[in-house]
Amino acid sequence: MEIMGYPMETVYLTGLIVFGCITFLFVLVSDLIHGAFEVFSHILSPTLVLSFFTIWSAGGYLLETMTSVNSFLVSGISAGSALILVSLLNIFVLILLASAEASLNYAEEDLRGRIGKVITSIPSNGFGEVFIEGISGNIAKIAVSHDNEPIGQGSKILIVEVKSGVVHVMPYEQTALL
Numbered sequence: 001m002e003i004m005g006y007p008m009e010t011v012y013l014t015g016l017i018v019f020g021c022i023t024f025l026f027v028l029v030s031d032l033i034h035g036a037f038e039v040f041s042h043i044l045s046p047t048l049v050l051s052f053f054t055i056w057s058a059g060g061y062l063l064e065t066m067t068s069v070n071s072f073l074v075s076g077i078s079a080g081s082a083l084i085l086v087s088l089l090n091i092f093v094l095i096l097l098a099s100a101e102a103s104l105n106y107a108e109e110d111l112r113g114r115i116g117k118v119i120t121s122i123p124s125n126g127f128g129e130v131f132i133e134g135i136s137g138n139i140a141k142i143a144v145s146h147d148n149e150p151i152g153q154g155s156k157i158l159i160v161e162v163k164s165g166v167v168h169v170m171p172y173e174q175t176a177l178l
Helices: 008-029 046-066 071-103
Strands: 115-120 128-132 139-145 156-163 166-171
Touching: 008 046, 046 071, 128 156
Parallel strands: 139 166
Antiparallel strands: 115 128, 115 156, 128 139, 156 166
16 A cells, blocks of 8 residues: 555654654653643643654554555554553553652651751751651751750751751650550
């Protein structure tokens, strides 16, 4: 079969090259032009549409060159395969990446009551640094002593409050329950 005098292998290979390049460029600059495609992102993601046509072209080219199946059947098999692969890409990669990006944020109020470790000693009327471990990652924050008492490096601390990005801490004393 031919389209406008070109064999289907040529059409599929050209589509693969063009859509592959556009997909690659879109992935590189999608953050810069995110607002322009925000209208369409609720209906169809440009990443998914471009990926669909790239996979469809690749599948069509491979089936046309390796088999002697009818071109309409090749196009249908390629489209079905592309639909399945793009759906898997959306479910297992893109949705997870979108939710992971949002889960890395934390509010400073959430630090209150957390336990950390002093990594730079906190003098009585000065600043030091504390390290807080969490599920979403580790955080290093500037700290001051809540009671204006020095706290040595390596000590466990309890975060009492957060003001202007600085955590106010006190030494953590774990009480044993009998």
